[in-house]
Amino acid sequence: MIHAERYWKIQLASLVIFVGMTMFVLSGCSGNSNQEVSPTSGTITVYTAIESELVTQFLEAFNARYPDINVNVVRDSTGVITARLIAEANNPQADLVWGTAASSMMVLEGMGMLEPYAPEGLEHILPMFRSEQETPTWVGNVAWETAFIVNTVELARLGLSIDDIRCYEDLLRPELTGHVVMPAPASSGTGFLTVTAILQLFGRDTDAGWEFFDRLNNNISQFTHSGSAPATMAATGETVIGVSFGYAGITQQRRGVPVEIIWPAMGSGWDMEANALMAKDNIHPAARTFLDWAISDEAMALYNESFPIIATGGGNNMDGYIGNPVDQLIENDFVWIAENREAILARWAREIN
Amino acid sequence: MIERMKQWISRINIGQLIVLCFMLAMMVMIMVLPLFSLFARAFQSNAEEFVGLENYQAYFRTPALFRSIWNTIDISLVTAFFSTVFGFLYAYALTRTRIRFKTFFRYVALIPIFIPTVVHALGLIYLFGRQGVITRMGFEIELYGRIGLILSQVIYTFPQAFLMFFVTLEYADGRLYEAVEAMGVKPLTRFIKITLPEVKFTLINVIFVCFTLAFTDFGAPMVIGGSFNVLATDLHTQIAGLFNFSMGAVIGTLLLTPAIMAFIVNRITNVANMGAMSAKSTKLIIKKSRGRDVFFFILCSVIAFCFFALIGALALGAFTTLYPFNMTLTLDNFRFNPAQGGIGSFFNSITMSLITAAVGTVFVFAYSYMMEKTNGLTALTKIGKLFSILPMALPGMVIGISFILFFNTPTNPLNFLFGTIGILVMANVLSFFSVPFLTATGALKKLDKEFESVSDSMSIPRWKLFYRVSVPLSFPAILEIFMYYFVSSMVTISALVFLYNPTFRVASISIAHMQAAGDIAQAAAMSLLILVVNVAVRLLYELAMIFIKYKTKRRES
Numbered sequence: 001m002i003h004a005e006r007y008w009k010i011q012l013a014s015l016v017i018f019v020g021m022t023m024f025v026l027s028g029c030s031g032n033s034n035q036e037v038s039p040t041s042g043t044i045t046v047y048t049a050i051e052s053e054l055v056t057q058f059l060e061a062f063n064a065r066y067p068d069i070n071v072n073v074v075r076d077s078t079g080v081i082t083a084r085l086i087a088e089a090n091n092p093q094a095d096l097v098w099g100t101a102a103s104s105m106m107v108l109e110g111m112g113m114l115e116p117y118a119p120e121g122l123e124h125i126l127p128m129f130r131s132e133q134e135t136p137t138w139v140g141n142v143a144w145e146t147a148f149i150v151n152t153v154e155l156a157r158l159g160l161s162i163d164d165i166r167c168y169e170d171l172l173r174p175e176l177t178g179h180v181v182m183p184a185p186a187s188s189g190t191g192f193l194t195v196t197a198i199l200q201l202f203g204r205d206t207d208a209g210w211e212f213f214d215r216l217n218n219n220i221s222q223f224t225h226s227g228s229a230p231a232t233m234a235a236t237g238e239t240v241i242g243v244s245f246g247y248a249g250i251t252q253q254r255r256g257v258p259v260e261i262i263w264p265a266m267g268s269g270w271d272m273e274a275n276a277l278m279a280k281d282n283i284h285p286a287a288r289t290f291l292d293w294a295i296s297d298e299a300m301a302l303y304n305e306s307f308p309i310i311a312t313g314g315g316n317n318m319d320g321y322i323g324n325p326v327d328q329l330i331e332n333d334f335v336w337i338a339e340n341r342e343a344i345l346a347r348w349a350r351e352i353n
Numbered sequence: 354m355i356e357r358m359k360q361w362i363s364r365i366n367i368g369q370l371i372v373l374c375f376m377l378a379m380m381v382m383i384m385v386l387p388l389f390s391l392f393a394r395a396f397q398s399n400a401e402e403f404v405g406l407e408n409y410q411a412y413f414r415t416p417a418l419f420r421s422i423w424n425t426i427d428i429s430l431v432t433a434f435f436s437t438v439f440g441f442l443y444a445y446a447l448t449r450t451r452i453r454f455k456t457f458f459r460y461v462a463l464i465p466i467f468i469p470t471v472v473h474a475l476g477l478i479y480l481f482g483r484q485g486v487i488t489r490m491g492f493e494i495e496l497y498g499r500i501g502l503i504l505s506q507v508i509y510t511f512p513q514a515f516l517m518f519f520v521t522l523e524y525a526d527g528r529l530y531e532a533v534e535a536m537g538v539k540p541l542t543r544f545i546k547i548t549l550p551e552v553k554f555t556l557i558n559v560i561f562v563c564f565t566l567a568f569t570d571f572g573a574p575m576v577i578g579g580s581f582n583v584l585a586t587d588l589h590t591q592i593a594g595l596f597n598f599s600m601g602a603v604i605g606t607l608l609l610t611p612a613i614m615a616f617i618v619n620r621i622t623n624v625a626n627m628g629a630m631s632a633k634s635t636k637l638i639i640k641k642s643r644g645r646d647v648f649f650f651i652l653c654s655v656i657a658f659c660f661f662a663l664i665g666a667l668a669l670g671a672f673t674t675l676y677p678f679n680m681t682l683t684l685d686n687f688r689f690n691p692a693q694g695g696i697g698s699f700f701n702s703i704t705m706s707l708i709t710a711a712v713g714t715v716f717v718f719a720y721s722y723m724m725e726k727t728n729g730l731t732a733l734t735k736i737g738k739l740f741s742i743l744p745m746a747l748p749g750m751v752i753g754i755s756f757i758l759f760f761n762t763p764t765n766p767l768n769f770l771f772g773t774i775g776i777l778v779m780a781n782v783l784s785f786f787s788v789p790f791l792t793a794t795g796a797l798k799k800l801d802k803e804f805e806s807v808s809d810s811m812s813i814p815r816w817k818l819f820y821r822v823s824v825p826l827s828f829p830a831i832l833e834i835f836m837y838y839f840v841s842s843m844v845t846i847s848a849l850v851f852l853y854n855p856t857f858r859v860a861s862i863s864i865a866h867m868q869a870a871g872d873i874a875q876a877a878a879m880s881l882l883i884l885v886v887n888v889a890v891r892l893l894y895e896l897a898m899i900f901i902k903y904k905t906k907r908r909e910s
Contacts, residue, residue, distance in 0.1 A: 052866060052870060053690055053870075072855035073855050074855045075866070077593070077869060079593030079594050080850055080851070082593070083754070083851075084757070084851050087754050087757040087758055088761050090758075090762050093761070093772060184590075186590050186595060187586075187590040187593070220580075222579035222580045223580045228870065236677075236873060237483060237484040238483050248871070256675060349416075353417075
């Protein structure tokens with residue numbers, strides 16, 4: 001019994017030590033080290049919705065130029081990043097937001113969470129890629145746009161060729177029944193920009209757009225919660241056509257998957273990846289440096305390797321585009337979109353899904 | 354009045370009261386207050402003005418949202434039914450028959466809890482998707498939607514059902530069975546009259562645990578739910594799609610209903626369960642029965658085969674270049690993209706899970722002890738028991754957002770924890786609290802109440818009794834709890850997505866990101882790594898158990 005008692009005493013002691021050490025580690029992690037704070041040094045926290053592999057690539061370039069700025073990145077889907085920012089509104093953890101949808105930026109702006117800032121080189125940015133104020137609250141980098149990701153192997157099995165899929169109406173082909181996947185507009189930014197684009201293209205004062213979706217519904221096998229999921233599903237052959245955005249298809253193509261990217265002939269719905277400074281008591285000067293870099297020629301050239309449409313309007317052509325890539329984008333009435341958002345989503349829930 | 358106060362004080366033990374209050378205060382801090390900061394929004398507009406029940410009215414006026422409730426109840430009921438039936442039969446086979454390879458079957462049953470729920474869905478897609486292995490053999494099911502959801506929820510909840518039944522069925526009173534045998538009672542009658550009442554308490558718990566887990570799970574519906582909306586996906590849409598925290602809070606409160614019902618049912622059945630185990634029980638001797646053994650062996654084999662098929666499908670995805678278009682074998686999928694956390698996230702996961710398991714085990718066991726063994730103070734222990742069951746019904750997203758709202762205010766004294774591994778540990782300890790609490794309570798119920806009475810009458814302090822008697826006697830349960838915390842923390846996703854710090858990523862989040870980015874094969878590869886670690890830890894646990902049994906035997910002899 002004495003042995004047993006000693007045994008448990010040792011157990012208890014080690015437990016106490018363990019918990020103590022844990023506490024120590026925990027408190028150790030929290031203390032921010034006193035780093036120098038200047039426009040070219042220090043640690044900044046960046047929230048972004050840019051795809052992970054691109055984040056690494058872009059940050060390498062940034063750090064080659066600014067080796068003393070340590071960038072901590074929180075990356076997630078646009079929705080999760082925005083929700084996290086909103087929840088943290090009382091005490092923002094992020095210094096800046098990088099590459100997150102303009103529609104999210106408008107929400108953050110409405111809550112007074114963004115600090116107006118005119119980054120260096122702002123004059124090169126096309127007017128449609130920045131917020132309207134003289135000193136903008138957000139500035140765009142690239143556009144992401146509706147694209148059909150088509151699995152050519154599976155498409156051939158249905159007796160169709162890639163030339164049969166050119167515009168939105170082609171999605172209504174009877175052969176495609178149950179073979180189209182698109183993101184739901186309420187939970188995915190890509191879904192929402194596609195829906196609003198079609199409503200605008202088909203005439204927003206008529207019901208033509210809604211009738212289109214009503215018919216399209218027969219061919220849809222499911223509405224996903226994520227904008228890139230339809231592209232992934234097309235790549236793995238889980239669906240024949242995924243309505244998604246261009247870059248999601250490009251990444252799959254780079255993997256060697258048999259998919260083609262089709263930009264619909266009538267024009268694509270679009271949103272942009274935008275940057276903004278967070279309004280907080282102590283704005284880190286390096287955050288401004290980062291925002292300047294984020295729209296620099298160097299950064300734009302990097303973006304352009306993966307995104308055909310960049311905010312300076314230039315850029316190289318990619319397969320599938322005829323002429324200037326910016327022309328692929330429809331004339332988006334962001335004010336109309338913002339005003340009708342709830343009504344559109346409510347009608348969608350009522351009539352479509 | 355003062356007389357009565359004095360009487361009351363003399364009946365209670367001040368030390369106990371303090372410890373009990375401390376435990377409750379901890380729960381208030383990590384659960385009640387954070388939840389309040391989110392759920393208060395259910396009664397506020399998005400501009401944070403008080404609007405009473407307006408949000409609930411708006412919710413029930415929206416048919417699309419309303420339909421999700423029925424969808425959720427539908428799949429949860431079906432899931433609870435199948436998991437309970439299969440869980441029971443499987444546990445029965447391993448405890449009350451003489452089939453072979455019992456240890457093997459016991460392990461296989463746990464496979465699903467060793468990988469994230471998102472991955473169950475991935476595995477099912479590899480099997481039953483349009484390009485799935487089984488679909489290609491010509492057997493087609495409509496995977497995306499209701500059927501896929503039910504399948505993946507049954508896979509997810511089966512191990513929990515099995516484990517709870519296993520523990521109960523393992524302790525049988527052989528005397529009862531000998532007695533009815535002597536009376537010549539038919540096997541079926543014996544089953545209905547003895548075995549079922551024996552597991553009645555567990556049965557009710559299992560049904561509610563499975564129901565609640567299926568009710569609130571989010572991983573599977575996101576990947577495989579298709580257009581079939583459930584409450585958990587609606588919650589995601591409201592918070593991360595429409596940024597409508599008020600409506601999100603409304604759905605969050607609706608998700609709590611099954612847990613509160615479970616609590617009420619639990620209170621009723623708890624009383625009926627008193628004194629089920631006795632110190633005079635003898636070991637059950639299982640009679641030979643060829644027919645029975647063949648039946649159960651086939652059943653276990655089929656279930657085990659299904660789980661192996663799931664893992665096999667994942668391996669197929671992880672080790673081939675590009676399923677199904679390029680089937681060359683490769684290890685490239687294990688070269689993880691550093692942007693998604695890389696292999697470092699895998700070691701971070703292990704660190705976080707070890708700390709969670711250590712902290713969680715101590716907290717849960719001490720908490721359960723206070724709830725189970727405190728004399729009097731029933732009002733407080735009732736509150737404590739209600740607290741213990743709620744975490745099961747909290748989707749990770751609710752915990753994540755609540756933690757941000759509560760801990761990320763500069764005035765909160767615990768604000769320093771925000772953005773550290775500490776907040777991740779707290780979120781995990783809370784997320785997985787309910788099942789370990791049930792395990793600990795079950796173990797403590799088996800300890801004779803006499804211990805407490807004797808120590809009280811001999812004025813031996815309770816804490817001494819606790820660590821010299823209760824802890825050693827419950828050591829298997831404590832290890833079980835440690836295991837559960839470790840394994841669950843390795844695979845959890847949704848709360849952490851909102852709380853992780855950029856410098857400390859964990860593997861389960863990496864998997865979610867890989868899956869979302871379309872790196873399905875890498876997600877499968879990372880899941881296999883997690884599976885291997887979880888199996889290894891489980892093996893260590895088994896070794897520890899054998900060692901303990903060996904030592905106790907030696908001491909007895």
